Amino acid sequence: MIWHLIAAIFAGLGAAGIGMLLRLLSGKRLPRWIVPVFGGLGMLGYQINVEYSWYEHKRQLLPDTAQVVQVEHDAMFWRPWTYLFPMATAFSVVDEQSMAVQEQDGERRVEFLLYHFEKQVQDRVTHQAWLMNCTTRETLPLEGEARRPRTEDIRRLAEDAPLYLAVCGQA
Structure with missing residues (x-):
């Protein structure tokens, strides 16, 4: 259980990093809230993947x-x-x-x-x-x-x- 929490955190950090990279590549034209949104979507995506692959x-x-x-x-x-x-x-x-x-x-x-x-x-x-x-x-x-x-x-x-x-x- 603890390993899933750690993996979800790292998935969120990785996705937030992608959001930050996109913001930098756009010359900071993308809004700042894109970084935490990407982080949350990364964590949610990881959790959905784990739940559907359980069986x-x-x-x-x-x-x-x-x-x-x-x-x-x-x-x-x-x-x-x-x-x-x-x-x-x-x-x-x-x-x-x-x-x-x-x-x-x-x-x-x-x-x-x-x-x-x-x-x-x-x-x-x-x-x-x-x-x-x-x-x-x-x-x-x-x-x-x-x-x-x-x-x-x-x-x-x-x-x-x-x-x-x-x-x-x-x-």
Whole structure:
């Protein structure tokens, strides 16, 4: 976090230097306020770049066995440009290393971990164990260390759902 602050300050200083250079090259015909405006725009541009590249940066850090199954884009009123270009604020990942396949009663069931990454002041990562019946496309969360099924939260996925394809297409 401190490194982003330092980088934003240096981006602002660099952009302010460009504003000062333009003012000098124009023979000081450009107004003096151009220097702090360029500095502010440099800092804002750096911050926007960091926010929009967050998802790609985190995705590149994932192992090759991880597959992104959902990306959440959001718009925020304090970032008005996100209404035109929504920003990725969270995504969910399934790692095939965490999958355990069971054949039972002619049905294939896969137990897996679903990781959820959220962009906040400090990035947040949570995980939840799930059980999916590949034959019926039903999935439900598993609770605690005993991995007890929470049957009230059962849901059926579509055949083309990325989560279903990632879990049952690989298993």
